[in-house]
Amino acid sequence: MVAIGIDIGGTSIKGAAVDSDGKIYETFSMPVSKWEPGEVCIRKLTILVQHYIASHHLEDKIVGIGIGSPGTLDVSTGTVNYANNLRWENVRVADLIHEILPYPIKLINDANAAALGEARFGAGKNFATMIMVTLGTGVGGAIVVNGKLLEGNESKGGELGHMTIVVDGEKCTCGRNGCLEAYASATALTREAKKAMLENRDSLMWKLAPDLNFVDGTVPFGAAKQGDPTALKVIDYFVKYLGEGLLNYCNIFRPNVIVLSGGVANAGEFLFARVNQYLRAYNYGYKFTPEVQVVPAVLGYDAGKIGAAALFF
Numbered sequence: 191m192v193a194i195g196i197d198i199g200g201t202s203i204k205g206a207a208v209d210s211d212g213k214i215y216e217t218f219s220m221p222v223s224k225w226e227p228g229e230v231c232i233r234k235l236t237i238l239v240q241h242y243i244a245s246h247h248l249e250d251k252i253v254g255i256g257i258g259s260p261g262t263l264d265v266s267t268g269t270v271n272y273a274n275n276l277r278w279e280n281v282r283v284a285d286l287i288h289e290i291l292p293y294p295i296k297l298i299n300d301a302n303a304a305a306l307g308e309a310r311f312g313a314g315k316n317f318a319t320m321i322m323v324t325l326g327t328g329v330g331g332a333i334v335v336n337g338k339l340l341e342g343n344e345s346k347g348g349e350l351g352h353m354t355i356v357v358d359g360e361k362c363t364c365g366r367n368g369c370l371e372a373y374a375s376a377t378a379l380t381r382e383a384k385k386a387m388l389e390n391r392d393s394l395m396w397k398l399a400p401d402l403n404f405v406d407g408t409v410p411f412g413a414a415k416q417g418d419p420t421a422l423k424v425i426d427y428f429v430k431y432l433g434e435g436l437l438n439y440c441n442i443f444r445p446n447v448i449v450l451s452g453g454v455a456n457a458g459e460f461l462f463a464r465v466n467q468y469l470r471a472y473n474y475g476y477k478f479t480p481e482v483q484v485v486p487a488v489l490g491y492d493a494g495k496i497g498a499a500a501l502f503f
Contacts, residue, residue: 192248194239194255194293195499197491198222198300200275200327203235204491207248208499212311214492218242228270228281236287243291254294256498257283258303260330262346268297271346274363275328296501300494301330302339302348304487307497308449309334312489317446321439322487323350325432325454328363329371333443351375355435373431376407376454379424383410386424394418411457425464433468440482441474451487462486 192215196205202222207215220238222231243249261273268284284295298306305314305322314320314334324330331350333340341347351371352364359368360378372378384402387395394413399405410428413421436448455461465484473479487493 191253192251193253193499193502194243195303195495195497196235196239196255196257197303197494197498198257198259198276199494200224200260203231204495205239205242206492206495206499207242207246207252208496210503212307212496212500214496216246217492217495222276224275224277228273228276228278229286232281232283232286233289236290239287240290252293254296254502255287255291256296256298256303256501258298258300258494258498259283260300260328262349263297263299265297265345268295270297274365294502296498298498298501299330299332299341299345299348300324301350302332302341302345303495303497303501304330304451304489304493305332305334305449305497306339306500307489307493307495308451308487309337310500311496312493313449313485313487314447319443319445320447320449321350321443321445322449322451323436323439324452325374325450326376326452328377329369329375329435330452331439333445335443350435350439353435353438355431370431370435374428374435376452378431379407379410379428379454380405382424382427383407383421386410386420390420393420395421407454407457411460415460425461429461429464429468433465433472436465436469436482436484437472437474440469444479445482446480448482448484449487450484451490451493455486458486 192207204219206217270281320334322332329351352369355370356368360372362369362372410421410424414425
């Protein structure tokens with residue numbers, strides 16, 4: 191028996207059949223546009239899933255469909271109440287899918303889904319308490335304590351990306367100012383890289399992206415790894431704010447491990463060495479409290495799909 195695990199992201203939706211051992215089968219995907227109503231998007235997704243199940247002859251093997259979505263959710267009704275990066279409000283995901291497909295539907299926050307996947311089958315499987323931070327278009331977060339997700343009232347907690355890190359700081363897509371997401375997301379990193387490039391036309395970043403429209407999170411890391419001073423300042427700025435956010439999680443939860451995932455985490459040891467060094471330098475009571483190691487996720491982009499499917503196992 192398998193479950194369908196679906197991961198809704200800021201720019202695409204990906205899914206796959208997953209078994210109870212965390213083994214993932216052939217994946218499917220479709221683009222997402224924030225200009226398209228959520229209801230239209232979910233109906234397109236439903237047709238895609240229907241074709242996937244039929245083409246793989248899984249009709250009698252499906253125990254359910256787990257869906258990881260950004261934003262605040264009503265898991266009891268399968269509704270996405272608010273997802274700022276998608277501009278979704280009160281999208282009845284489960285009801286829309288049930289118009290065509292009869293399988294049980296379970297909805298979970300996308301960061302929680304990725305954390306559940308990593309906690310059960312990935313980087314956190316040997317730890318009791320784990321915090322997962324996803325660094326993508328936004329910043330997602332999830333907390334696993336003694337193997338269980340800490341989701342809060344109505345499963346609307348764990349919004350670690352929307353902790354205020356700078357009062358009256360940069361504007362966040364959620365409508366507030368100064369959220370960690372506004373400083374430690376790939377979007378924020380790209381913003382700061384563009385600003386730095388405009389201030390320094392000699393930066394190596396211009397060779398990696400001759401047009402500002404081509405700048406993404408890989409550009410400052412690529413230039414910094416080659417010693418570009420401007421890019422290194424951008425990375426130091428990014429690590430400072432990410433580090434402060436992680437320190438807050440350390441001081442509040444004192445997890446065994448913090449797992450970073452998402453596109454920015456693909457920068458590898460160049461990022462992780464700096465983040466761990468920052469935590470060692472500024473950790474409250476560090477000499478008298480357990481060290482919190484920051485490590486990369488190991489399931490990659492499959493974590494959300496595996497975690498969403500794991501809701502049925």
